[in-house]
Amino acid sequence: MKGKIKRDKFDSILKKWAAEKPLFLPGESGLLEEYGDDFKYDLEKVPVWGGIKEFVFPSRNAVAGKEKFAPGPVILLGVRGCDLNALKGIFDSIMIEQEPVDTVYKSFRDRVTLISVDCNSPAETCFCVSTGGSPYGASGSDLHLSAVKDGYIAEALSEEGKRLLGGVELDEISASDERKYSDRKDAAVKMVKSNFSLDSQKDLIGEKIKNNLNKSYWDEKAKTCMQCGGCNFSCPSCYCNVLNEMSDSRKVLKALQWDSCQLSGYARVAGGATPRPHLWQGFRHRYYCKFSLMQGEFDMPGCTGCGRCIKTCPGEIDMRDTIKGLYE
Amino acid sequence: MNKNPYSPIKAQIKEVIDETPNIKTFVIELEEEMEFSTGQFVQLTVPGAGECPFTPSSKTGKTALMDITVMKAGAATAVLHEKKPSDIVYVRGPYGNGFPLDRLRDRELLIVGGGCGMAPLRSLLHEILSDRNRYPRVIMLYGCKTPRDMLYGDSFGEWGEEFEIHKAADKADSSWDGKQGVVTELFKDIKVDAAKCVAVVVGPPVMMKFASLELSKMGVSDDRIIVSLEKNMTCGFGKCRHCLVGPYYVCKDGPVFEYGQVKDLPDVWD
Ligand SMILES: Cc1cc2nc3c(=O)[nH]c(=O)nc-3n(C[C@H](O)[C@H](O)[C@H](O)COP(=O)(O)OP(=O)(O)OC[C@H]3O[C@@H](n4cnc5c(N)ncnc54)[C@H](O)[C@@H]3O)c2cc1C
Ligand code: SF4
Ligand code: SF4
Numbered sequence: 001m002k003g004k005i006k007r008d009k010f011d012s013i014l015k016k017w018a019a020e021k022p023l024f025l026p027g028e029s030g031l032l033e034e035y036g037d038d039f040k041y042d043l044e045k046v047p048v049w050g051g052i053k054e055f056v057f058p059s060r061n062a063v064a065g066k067e068k069f070a071p072g073p074v075i076l077l078g079v080r081g082c083d084l085n086a087l088k089g090i091f092d093s094i095m096i097e098q099e100p101v102d103t104v105y106k107s108f109r110d111r112v113t114l115i116s117v118d119c120n121s122p123a124e125t126c127f128c129v130s131t132g133g134s135p136y137g138a139s140g141s142d143l144h145l146s147a148v149k150d151g152y153i154a155e156a157l158s159e160e161g162k163r164l165l166g167g168v169e170l171d172e173i174s175a176s177d178e179r180k181y182s183d184r185k186d187a188a189v190k191m192v193k194s195n196f197s198l199d200s201q202k203d204l205i206g207e208k209i210k211n212n213l214n215k216s217y218w219d220e221k222a223k224t225c226m227q228c229g230g231c232n233f234s235c236p237s238c239y240c241n242v243l244n245e246m247s248d249s250r251k252v253l254k255a256l257q258w259d260s261c262q263l264s265g266y267a268r269v270a271g272g273a274t275p276r277p278h279l280w281q282g283f284r285h286r287y288y289c290k291f292s293l294m295q296g297e298f299d300m301p302g303c304t305g306c307g308r309c310i311k312t313c314p315g316e317i318d319m320r321d322t323i324k325g326l327y328e
Numbered sequence: 329m330n331k332n333p334y335s336p337i338k339a340q341i342k343e344v345i346d347e348t349p350n351i352k353t354f355v356i357e358l359e360e361e362m363e364f365s366t367g368q369f370v371q372l373t374v375p376g377a378g379e380c381p382f383t384p385s386s387k388t389g390k391t392a393l394m395d396i397t398v399m400k401a402g403a404a405t406a407v408l409h410e411k412k413p414s415d416i417v418y419v420r421g422p423y424g425n426g427f428p429l430d431r432l433r434d435r436e437l438l439i440v441g442g443g444c445g446m447a448p449l450r451s452l453l454h455e456i457l458s459d460r461n462r463y464p465r466v467i468m469l470y471g472c473k474t475p476r477d478m479l480y481g482d483s484f485g486e487w488g489e490e491f492e493i494h495k496a497a498d499k500a501d502s503s504w505d506g507k508q509g510v511v512t513e514l515f516k517d518i519k520v521d522a523a524k525c526v527a528v529v530v531g532p533p534v535m536m537k538f539a540s541l542e543l544s545k546m547g548v549s550d551d552r553i554i555v556s557l558e559k560n561m562t563c564g565f566g567k568c569r570h571c572l573v574g575p576y577y578v579c580k581d582g583p584v585f586e587y588g589q590v591k592d593l594p595d596v597w598d
């Protein structure tokens with residue numbers, strides 16, 4: 001199912017969807033916020049801060065001691081290719097496809113309807129093409145929207161997507177819509193590539209990192225790292241977590257909370273020993289994990305090139321520089 | 329329907345055995361039976377204090393009763409050490425691969441244990457005793473800090489009748505009937521067919537490292553040295569990434585590994 005939603009009808013459609021389930025989309029702040037009266041949205045803003053991770057894998061939530069864990073269904077609009085890749089290729093793969101099924105994750109995952117949009121004006125931090133993605137990625141989405149001059153080309157990609165488009169009046173897509181759309185696509189891909197491109201060397205990053213245990217290289221790159229963990233927390237591909245215990249003798253309650261491999265206590269074992277005592281080792285581990293280990297496990301790197309970690313880092317560390325440096 | 333993998337089984341402490349000044353064995357009874365094999369581990373919740381991985385030290389199989397031998401090592405284990413019979417804990421699992429029994433049978437088996445590493449080895453010894461004919465020769469080398477730190481002292485008499493046992497204490501005293509020194513000193517006292525024997529080494533990381541090196545020197549190949557790693561663990565079933573050593577998840581690819589798989593990985597013995 002595919003057709004054009006005219007711009008002047010778009011708001012009434014948002015209202016209709018929002019009446020069904022809470023609808024979240026990028027507001028002026030650049031965060032996903034709940035749609036309401038007079039809501040000002042900005043579907044062009046990238047990256048969407050926080051992305052969709054919080055909705056499917058909350059920063060802290062109970063995982064034992066209750067019957068039901070996930071709140072009710074929501075629609076997330078404004079989802080990007082980089083988010084979808086991480087969600088499908090990494091989160092679903094580890095939490096659902098690999099035994100045992102994380103039933104708590106699944107209950108959160110099942111509650112979201114995903115409406116993806118194109119990235120027409122990628123940020124200068126975006127490099128999704130380098131990591132195997134695209135600013136037009138829609139795989140895994142329920143419904144995809146592509147902005148054209150007078151509206152959106154809408155394509156249903158699942159039953160839920162079809163259902164959403166069900167009551168919507170769709171216009172014909174014109175040949176000029178198609179042509180302009182395809183030109184813009186090329187321009188965006190070019191722009192993302194110019195931000196950072198590794199081309200044929202892509203598959204080798206993991207090996208490069210694995211074989212580079214050069215303390216001075218990593219020390220230099222990690223010079224301004226303050227081990228805040230922001231890079232991990234903002235990342236749509238990171239899922240490291242730790243369980244917190246809140247039981248008493250009558251009832252067991254556990255909360256799962258995001259963890260970060262950049263925090264010094266991350267791999268600590270009893271007695272205080274830690275396998276990566278120096279900052280450079282922990283710093284390197286993040287790269288090794290994403291480009292070597294996760295590449296091996298998921299057949300894609302643990303980085304979808306969204307650039308959030310670059311924007312987040314208070315030490316102004318740009319992972320592209322760290323990777324480029326490996327080739328110098 | 330899939331079960332919530334984070335949800336543990338309630339268990340009651342039946343008995344607390346003081347083993348050494350800082351090690352106790354807790355006999356616990358689970359509300360539901362659990363089937364585990366030797367070398368696998370469980371995650372035990374100390375209510376309000378934390379959750380820790382432990383390798384049951386008792387006889388394997390489908391059981392509601394389980395011995396958990398615990399060294400007081402930090403916050404959660406300190407609270408556990410205060411627990412008394414009838415107190416409640418929670419257990420989930422079992423996790424991990426366990427010892428590869430098919431590779432230990434019908435050979436000369438050399439068991440090297442130190443410190444709390446004796447917990448999983450005790451369950452292995454139970455296993456061997458229940459299938460005695462398949463283990464023609466068993467030699468055990470055991471090391472502890474001082475004679476007071478010797479774990480399962482009461483069982484050594486019985487084990488000594490079945491197996492060849494050599495003991496060492498870092499600091500011996502007049503009560504000690506073993507050697508003085510670290511466990512690797514004991515390798516000098518034994519004669520094994522290095523080309524055929526299999527070794528199982530469990531203990532503190534440094535001990536596993538040096539014992540494995542020693543075994544290599546003796547000519548035992550890397551795939552016939554079996555070690556059990558201890559890494560930080562949260563989930564126990566492959567979802568939190570804490571336990572990664574190189575490409576391996578210690579929780580599901582291990583905790584039992586061939587020395588050859590892990591010896592060259594950067595952080596393995598730290
Ligand atoms: C597979 C396996 C089997 C084991 N079997 C046994 C066994 O049979 N018997 C036995 O005695 N021991 C066993 N251990 C070791 C045992 O699990 C640890 O001794 C136990 O977890 C210690 O917990 P603790 O809270 O008392 O120690 P602590 O040192 O207080 O904490 C241990 C854990 O808590 C976390 N932690 C604590 N403080 C911090 C901090 N400041 N910052 C970040 N994180 C922190 C870390 O994740 C650390 O790993 C086993 C370990 C593994 C991996
Ligand atoms: S590592 Fe950085 S650029 Fe890559 S997916 Fe994570 S936040 Fe985005
Ligand atoms: S965001 Fe930057 S400063 Fe913070 S842990 Fe990551 S690399 Fe270090």
Ligand code: FES
Pocket residue numbers: 560561562563564565566567568569570571572577578579580
């Ligand atoms: S303990 Fe969580 S992945 Fe191994």
